[in-house]
Amino acid sequence: MIEVDKIWIVIISDRLRRRRPLNGRWEPALLAPLILTVVVAGLAFATPRKVAFSRILTAAPALAASMWPVLPTVLLGLLCLLIMIGLSLIYPDLGTWYTVAAIFAVTVAAAYASHIRLQREKTLGHVRLVADAAQEVVMRPLPRFVGRVEIESLYLAAAAQARIGGDFYEAVDTPYGVRLLIGDVRGKGLAAVGAAAAVVNSFREAAYDEPDLRDVARRLETSSTRHSVAFATQDPSESFATAILAEIPDNDSRIGLLNCGHPPPLLLHAGQLGILQPTAPSPLLNLAELIGGEYSVESVRFTPGDLLLLYTDGVIETRNRTGEFFPLPDWLRRQSPAVPRELLDRLHRDLLDHSNGGLDDDIAVLAVRLREHPEHEGPGPSGSGVA
Template sequence: MPYVIAPGPLRGRRLSYAGRWQAAQLSPLALTIVIAGFAFATPREIALSRLLPAAPALAAAMWPVIPTLLLGAGCLLIMITLGFFYADLGTEYTSAAIVAVTLAAAYASHVRLQREEVLFHIRLVADAAQKVLLRPVPHRIEGVEIESLYLAAQQQARIGGDFYEAADTPYGIRLLIGDVRGKGLSAVGAASAVISCFREAAYDEPDVTGIVHRLETSIMRYSAAFPGQDLPERFATAIIAEISPARNHMRLLNCGHPPPLLVHNSEVRVLAPTTPSPPLNLAALIGDHYVVDTAPFAPGDQLLLYTDGVTEARDRTGEFFPLTDWLRQQGPLRPRELLDRLHGDLLRYGGGRLGDDIAALAVRSPEAVGEQGPQAPGRD
């Protein structure tokens, strides 16, 4: 399943947020007690009892209808009790205000609960759509470990324009990662068309260039079927990586996507393409000349594929996230641990906010005796 819940420190942070929210839910009751205490303890000229309607008003934002009504009734009882001690406190007016505010708060609570229920069902549908679009990748294929990370910039949408896939084919392990221009729901349709096509073409096409041609056709047909104002700019960047059946090298076809990073013996190498290939849906404009590069994939090597949302994450000063330097500092980590740490550091770096959708795949070759040294990427 795409990464949703953060383990380790992030999970603890979310649990602390949940604890704070539970404590905040007691604030209407605490406010009532404080106002009542000061109303009994202070001179009547101060008349702090007039603040009692604020308690049920606050409860409407976080309590159900019945507890809100009960809190209002409690405030009314407190006001009536105060009236026995202070005859000129204006009990009638304050009591009428408590009743009016409580009824309005109860209605507001009812409307809020209805909207929360609708939002809950919408999120269920979004989660189901996410599982269809980004279904779980196999954690291990023929000894090769594969893990995924996905973070949507629009949290309400839960899904976006970044996509990935992994397939165990007769031609080797084939990986796809890409990014449709834009973010959120506007890019979901194009991403779905590309990834659905890959799931078929990865098993049928003997060469990765054949896969790219089919992806190009798929996104062109989608754009033609759903035209819009952004039609000339609706394109996707993508990388197709093919790990050979011998697990000793890989072939990369980069269609305008950020270059992957390869870790070998603690050395981080940027696998930039020797010649850029056109992004998907732009071949008709700039040509369909695709170049496939080769790179080593020795035992113990780790490959990190990612979308530009990772490298374009900014801190408060506007600096981009230094992914290459960050990866050099991580040391030997398993793919799941690496992505968990990337998840946490990205959120901390951006102050808890994401400017774009983020997707990443971490792939690790199994350890073996007699590792191969790194070689420079070469063109097929």
């Protein structure tokens, strides 16, 4: 415990020196217990004894327990005790020992509370490490450049402390061109994460093996169905995923799109916005046997400078205080030309503004732009916007 306390003291002093946030609080807030002690002590010495400001000193170690480690909390309690002893020398009939006993009891309780809080923070840190590792498996960082294709991603979790959810995306460079996947598993929690992982892992293999996007979709359907059967938590008709598969050939001005019940992509071409509604929708993943239907690939013109936006329904279903949905097509029409990263940064900011910072669903977005020539710089991870 002492080792942990020493580390925390170093961290606090370093943060106060650099004036950077610690756990979302600005450093002056960390001095609140000490400031309270100094103010109360000054009032206690400067005012008549009948006012009895000294009794408020018990609040200082209690406040410290919420933000300080164990050792600083105990030291502050000892400081309060020393202040009370000094007051007893000035006001012998103050009843100091009752307050001393109260400070001692509160300090012991505060030290224990601080210890419990640190243990929980440590556990939460371990959980977050596991969540980060899981995110790397389900949604690893995308390469920013794949040949002529520039890709940027955005992921926002509805839960403030969440790292991953039921939305997913992936991009792979294959012999058939760059292939993209974005989708949304119905439901939330670990069950949705497991279903998303099954689809993404299947896509990573099938995208290389299958020359036809329809066959890739069939592989995803098979993997989704098998996972649903193996980890059945609800009726099969209630366990499904929407998805879009896209194929961008290396030397072609057209791309292929296969839409499995997913919100339509948006294509920005020469300043004009197109909403790519499928003329023949394909069945949702894990529902092909129930609803039937064939997989259909549609060809769309995609030339250098065009921007393709793939997104999950959490974007267009984001509501403001009056219940209005986020108008994504209109929003995209109003945007000035920008590289994909800047565009997604704007979208991130405007989504949070529209929802007043309270998202109701996970959000995943891919912004894809075709360049005139391949990017020769080394690939870097695509930036992600998490909640």
